[in-house]
Amino acid sequence: MKIFYFEFLKLRKKSRGWIGPILVFVLIMTAFPLTVEFLNEDLDQAFFSVLWIALMLVMMLATEDIFLEDYNDGSLEQLALKNQSLALILGTKIFIYWMLIGVPISIIGSFYGFGITRSFDLGLNILPILLVTSYIFLNVFSFGNALSLTKGSVLGTLITMPLVLPLLVVLGKVVISINIGLNYFGFLVLLLGILSIIIVVIPLIISFIIRAHLE
Amino acid sequence: MIKKFIHQFASPKTYLFQVTRAYPYIFVTSILIYIISIFWGLFLTPEDFVQGNSYRIIYLHVPASFISQALYGGMAIASAIFLIWKVKLSAYLVKSIAPIGAMTTFIALISGSIWGIPTWGTWWAWDARIVSTLILFIMYLGLISLHDSFANYEKADKFLAVLVLVGSVNIPIIKMSVEWWSTLHQSASITISDKPTIDPSMLYPLFGSMIGFTGIVVCLVILSSKLHIFVREKNKSWIKDYV
Numbered sequence: 001m002k003i004f005y006f007e008f009l010k011l012r013k014k015s016r017g018w019i020g021p022i023l024v025f026v027l028i029m030t031a032f033p034l035t036v037e038f039l040n041e042d043l044d045q046a047f048f049s050v051l052w053i054a055l056m057l058v059m060m061l062a063t064e065d066i067f068l069e070d071y072n073d074g075s076l077e078q079l080a081l082k083n084q085s086l087a088l089i090l091g092t093k094i095f096i097y098w099m100l101i102g103v104p105i106s107i108i109g110s111f112y113g114f115g116i117t118r119s120f121d122l123g124l125n126i127l128p129i130l131l132v133t134s135y136i137f138l139n140v141f142s143f144g145n146a147l148s149l150t151k152g153s154v155l156g157t158l159i160t161m162p163l164v165l166p167l168l169v170v171l172g173k174v175v176i177s178i179n180i181g182l183n184y185f186g187f188l189v190l191l192l193g194i195l196s197i198i199i200v201v202i203p204l205i206i207s208f209i210i211r212a213h214l215e
Numbered sequence: 216m217i218k219k220f221i222h223q224f225a226s227p228k229t230y231l232f233q234v235t236r237a238y239p240y241i242f243v244t245s246i247l248i249y250i251i252s253i254f255w256g257l258f259l260t261p262e263d264f265v266q267g268n269s270y271r272i273i274y275l276h277v278p279a280s281f282i283s284q285a286l287y288g289g290m291a292i293a294s295a296i297f298l299i300w301k302v303k304l305s306a307y308l309v310k311s312i313a314p315i316g317a318m319t320t321f322i323a324l325i326s327g328s329i330w331g332i333p334t335w336g337t338w339w340a341w342d343a344r345i346v347s348t349l350i351l352f353i354m355y356l357g358l359i360s361l362h363d364s365f366a367n368y369e370k371a372d373k374f375l376a377v378l379v380l381v382g383s384v385n386i387p388i389i390k391m392s393v394e395w396w397s398t399l400h401q402s403a404s405i406t407i408s409d410k411p412t413i414d415p416s417m418l419y420p421l422f423g424s425m426i427g428f429t430g431i432v433v434c435l436v437i438l439s440s441k442l443h444i445f446v447r448e449k450n451k452s453w454i455k456d457y458v
Contacts, residue, residue: 143381147374151364159357159378162350166388169343205377212373 003089007096014069018100021062025105028054029112047116048175051109052168055130059137060161062101063145064153066093067210071149077214086210091203094142102134122178129174129184132191133167139195139202140164146206149213167194225302227444228453234437241437245430252423260416269333273421276326278428283320283351284386286312286432290358291383294376306372307447309379310362311440315432317355324348343392344400351389354382368447 011018032050033043070076080086109130114123144160145153170187177184223229256274263270290309297305327345328338339345361378365371392400413421448454 147361147378148364155360155364158353159361162354162357162385163382165350166347166385205381209374209377212370215370 003084004092004096007089007093008100011096011100017065018062018097021058021101022104022108024061025054025058026108028057029109033116044117047113048171051112051126051130052133052171055105055109055134056137056161056164056168058105059102059134060141060153060157062097063138063141066097066142066145067149067206068145071210071213076210080207080211080214086207087203090142090206090210091199094138094199094203097142098135098138102138103131106130106134125178125184126174128188129171129191132188132195133171136167136191136195136198137164139198143202143206143209146209146213149210167191225304227304227307227448228451230304231441231444231457234441238434238437241430242434245427245434247427248423249427249431252420252427256417256420256424260420263417266334269330270417272326272330273417274424275428276323276330277421278425279319279323279326280348281425282429282432283316283323283348284389285429286316286319286436287351287354287379287383287386290316290379291386294379297372297376298380303372303447306376307443308436308440309375310372311443312436313355313358313362313375315435315439317352317359318435319432320348320352320355324352342400343395344389347385347389347392350385354385358382 029050032046032054036043036046067076070079079089082089106127110123110127112123113126114120117123140160140163141156144156144163146156147159148154148156170190174184174187176182177187224233253274257271260271262268290312293305293308293312296302297309324345327348331340332338358375358378362371362375365374388395445454445458
């Protein structure tokens with residue numbers, strides 16, 4: 001709990017770290033209607049594609065320096081020396097990023113869903129999908145940034161983006177289901193299944209990588 | 216005895232000596248098999264009823280696609296061996312396979328595009344199998360960049376192995392993409408469980424080309440791994456004796 005509070009305070013104080021990605025998301029979602037004809041049908045068609053890609057990009061941005069500052073100031077080394085599990089600490093850190101960045105973005109995304117498609121149901125339906133997907137993205141990109149910790153985020157992005165592309169395919173299927181009125185609950189369960197594996201495995205892998213960096 | 220053999224062969228020194236000895240045999244046999252299969256496939260098999268002569272590109276496209284995925288599987292196994300048993304030869308192999316994997320994936324993509332023009336009327340389609348193969352190609356490039364970005368080889372080996380293992384989740388997706396999504400790309404004609412849907416006159420040269428191509432790729436992996444061993448073990452006395 002102490003670690004949770006400590007990590008929460010750290011991210012909250014670093015406002016550019018969490019407000020920045022949220023604002024970038026808002027900007028992308030606000031700017032995209034300018035690139036298509038002002039017909040609602042065109043906006044509806046493009047909306048989901050832009051939403052998923054914007055979510056992915058913003059999660060990528062959000063995790064850009066998730067471990068770098070801690071690595072540079074030595075606090076990551078201190079955490080690794082603690083008796084407590086490093087994987088748990090890193091998992092908590094990712095969870096806090098999700099709370100401060102992923103959750104607001106998901107809520108804003110569902111508002112945009114309502115605003116652009118004019119369908120309240122649709123806006124509400126995509127909220128759980130956004131919440132789960134943003135957490136998956138955060139975990140995967142944190143893994144990439146842990147690998148390329150001292151080598152810049154471009155490398156981290158290059159090596160982890162192919163890993164999330166299958167997820168975009170699933171999201172595409174969700175949109176088709178929602179649009180033709182099918183039950184998309186199965187896809188939500190699939191995403192939850194992926195998430196449940198990821199939240200256990202990724203912090204363990206990241207802790208292994210961080211220890212290798214500290215060696 | 217098996218354990219002793221594995222331990223012996225897992226040493227870069229033994230590996231280097233053994234593969235150097237085996238290399239000419241593998242190379243000559245593979246080239247011969249591939250040339251015979253290509254000749255058979257190009258000149259002795261009949262035309263396809265629907266696709267005409269354009270189908271003959273399968274003798275390059277199918278082996279390249281098969282090998283591009285198989286190499287990733289091989290890298291994943293080698294990575295697991297490296298992370299679990301700390302066998303450094305496995306790490307050398309992972310690093311050596313990555314560029315060859317990228318090359319075979321590229322061949323698969325290009326040959327698929329060439330085949331696509333007469334059969335689909337387009338050289339590219341945003342189809343699940345094609346896109347997932349492109350993702351595999353990008354993954355190979357990512358693996359190469361990751362390893363090259365670290366000056367410390369030990370660290371680079373560890374990170375590469377982890378990424379290969381995590382990235383292996385994409386392999387079943389690529390393999391099953393033609394079953395899970397409605398795609399332009401046809402389903403596999405040869406499967407383990409079912410009878411092949413391809414005519415035997417085309418099937419035998421296809422098998423031959425796959426064996427020959429695999430042998431050629433094994434030779435390339437041997438050359439690449441030998442080069443990597445020279446770089447990594449350059450300060451060892453045995454390497455000086457070898458050279």
